[in-house]
Amino acid sequence: MKRHMTQEVNIGSVSIGAGHPVAIQTMWDRPIEDTSSVLRSIEDLAEIGCDLMRFSILDTAALAPFSEICRHSSMPIIADIHFDHTLAIGAIERGAAKIRINPGNIGARWKVDEIIRASKDHGTAIRIGINGGSLPVQYRKTPDHVGSMLTVISSYIDMFERQDFTSMVISLKDSDPGVCYEVNKAYAQRYGYPLHLGVTEAGPLIPSVTKSAFALGRLLYEGIGDTIRISITGSIEDEVTAAKELLKTVGRYDHGVTIISCPKCGRAGFDTHAFMHDIQRELSVIKEPVTVAVMGCAVNGPGEAARADIGITGLGRDVVIFKEGTIIAHVTPGEAKEAFLAELKVIIDEKYHN
Ligand code: SF4
Structure with missing residues (x-):
């Protein structure tokens, strides 16, 4: 299969892009204060094929357990931050291997620039993630939804490149699997930053797997995609298993x-x-x-x-x-x-x- 060649980005010990295997990701769905139990679960998930774990960081209280998890996890840890740039910087300083932000909801440009500076200082990758439902207000009602998503992501990529920051991963998600396919395919024709694939708010197990197979399966089969999460209203173990099965089905996973x-x-x-x-x-x-x-x-x-x-x-x-x-x-x-x-x-x- 011909792979869409992207540049290499290191997320802690996991390298993506440049022909590396597609990394499987899931997202922690419980409180994180009991760090021993979180770390045990991370090890169990690693056993069944998970490569990357993402945590929502909602407030400063989450930073202490997050730091503990980053220090002891064998798997690179990702912080998911919305609105508050100080939380992003806090997560970077405490060992996040990657952060996921939507620059549109971080606010003023100088705040994004501070996040970029901290990421450069700590060797942290950044995923710029935009969802179809949370585009800047002027793009929300335009009929060309795919075009709007591409315009917005292009402006964000420019913003990061102007700061000489290239350790980027991009995600363009939508709850409509057809939009997901079109926008990621169009992105891959223009840019070489690795792509994180997912259908957002995809529903319970069977609908989610069906939508993901339709949108992400096609992209993966065409050689597009560097990390993946199958978003399921259900267990995170099922998210990992479903991602593994989809990758195997399209010939992008050769073990197990x-x-x-x-x-x-x-x-x-x-x-x-x-x-x-x-x-x-x-x-x-x-x-x-x-x-x-x-x-x-x-x-x-x-x-x-x-x-x-x-x-x-x-x-x-x-x-x-x-x-x-x-x-x-x-x-x-x-x-x-x-x-x-x-x-x-x-x-x-x-x-x-x-
Ligand atoms: S293998 Fe036998 S039991 Fe299984 S579906 Fe086929 S006929 Fe039925």
Whole structure:
């Protein structure tokens, strides 16, 4: 796939742009005062593929726990700031690897310039993020919404370039996935600063994944996009999993487990739904690229399993485990999880650790 080549920007230990893998981001959705619990969650999210975590900084009280999180997190931490430029500077001074601002709501130009100066001093990247719903008032009712978003982002990019600041990431989000696609595609034809992709306020899991697949999937498939967040009215773990699956689907993520599983029907001799639910967490932390098949019966089971590194399927009253199409074990449903994961570990060790 041809990648839209962007310049490299470092967000702490994660480099984006210039052909680096697309970084997966999510956003913390709870209070941050209990920093030990936040840090534990960050580690869990890193295990399932999250690369970057963003926090809203709402007031000065948030800066102390934010600082603690930045100091101890293995993952680069991003601060999301609106309206108050002193909070942006405070977050930069306390270790934010990147901040996200909308210059339009920071206010006077000198305030943005102070943020830029602090970012330069601390090597902090800045995401200039604009949403279709929060354009400056004179652009809100113009019929050419995409054109307005591009005009506004161009003026902000100029503002930063005039200060000789180029460690920028851009985001152009809208709740309309068609607008998201058009505006990001048009941006990518003009600029080389890395793009953070997202459909804003995308709704609960299924609507969000559907809209994101439509807009972001197309952009990613065309080689556009350097970081991604699937915004879900739901769990942040699902945001990470959905981003990973979308990247895999468009060929922009080459590790982790690819799952082939059947929807189950009346022929099923094996409860694929329950089994998938049971092994979800174990599969989500595997980094090596392997394909697993979880099938309900003999109609498609062995055939699909033949294409996978390992498969499990109902076969009459039995449950059988396949390795590259050959049966290697007959097990009871009660033994299935343990036996399947043990065989999967053997396959991963043989393929990648010998
Ligand atoms: S593999 Fe078997 S159980 Fe699963 S959907 Fe196909 S026919 Fe039904």
